[in-house]
Amino acid sequence: MRATLVGPAELGQLFGISRTRLAQITARPDFPAPVAELVMGKVWDLADIRRWASATGRQLHDPPATDGT
Numbered sequence: 001m002r003a004t005l006v007g008p009a010e011l012g013q014l015f016g017i018s019r020t021r022l023a024q025i026t027a028r029p030d031f032p033a034p035v036a037e038l039v040m041g042k043v044w045d046l047a048d049i050r051r052w053a054s055a056t057g058r059q060l061h062d063p064p065a066t067d068g069t
Helices: 008-015 019-026 046-056
Strands: 036-038 041-045
Touching: 008 019, 008 041, 008 046, 041 046
Parallel strands: none
Antiparallel strands: 036 041
């Protein structure tokens, strides 16, 4: 099974938060570790983010489209 990866822009959309707030949340020690760090920034596995959001009581918005639509 292939992982769905998300970067900071997608995370901001998922959580409905600003870049500043996103930086605060991703710096938390309990936030999932990124699966990679690319030139464009860190990327996370969406499944890890969903588990963390569920465990911490955070609501996620609809995920951004990843199929180019």
